Amino acid sequence: AQSVAQPEDQVNVAEGNPLTVKCTYSVSGNPYLFWYVQYPNRGLQFLLKYITGDNLVKGSYGFEAEFNKSQTSFHLKKPSALVSDSALYFCAVRDSDRDDKIIFGKGTRLHILP
């Protein structure tokens, strides 16, 4: 069965510092991986995805994520955090070789401290 884990419920980062939000996954086949962001009282917004090819994926708002097959990870990163990046972040995975639904992690709340 496929699964995704976000080991940190909350991450605190000072404004201007680099940030990382962690995600690990488990699928039997090749993964399709996604990151979404949720601002207060809003629906989820798509940030970026890994399908195939370059392990470093660039997305919206200056975010990027690195796919690491050996560590089964897809960590979200940004070189310099902004206060406006404070939000709830969800990692999601789908097994490309199976007709399964996308599975979301439980979310990581990111606090950027001014």
Next chain:
Amino acid sequence: DAEITQSPRHKITETGRQVTLACHQTWNHNNMFWYRQDLGHGLRLIHYSYGVQDTNKGEVSDGYSVSRSNTEDLPLTLESAASSQTSVYFCASSLGGTAKDEQFFGPGTRLTVL
């Protein structure tokens, strides 16, 4: 611009009543999904549809039903509302035909069952 809308945005109802939450998308997407979001659980899939007249159960489908009579709409019905169904409900859509597609989310409906 294409969008996905949900109504109502807030709903208070009583135990035992039937409640219908509306979801309408103008993306012309084949796939539509209903999720509930609860603290500590992240997003959980309730029902989904891959096209007109197609509906499928997700991981938490008990007490819920959906119907898909056209491409644009996937209403979610709570047959007899229970306090355990107090939650925030999100509708989403994706293009369909491939597992690579990201989902687009509505703004959510906050449902309180008293």
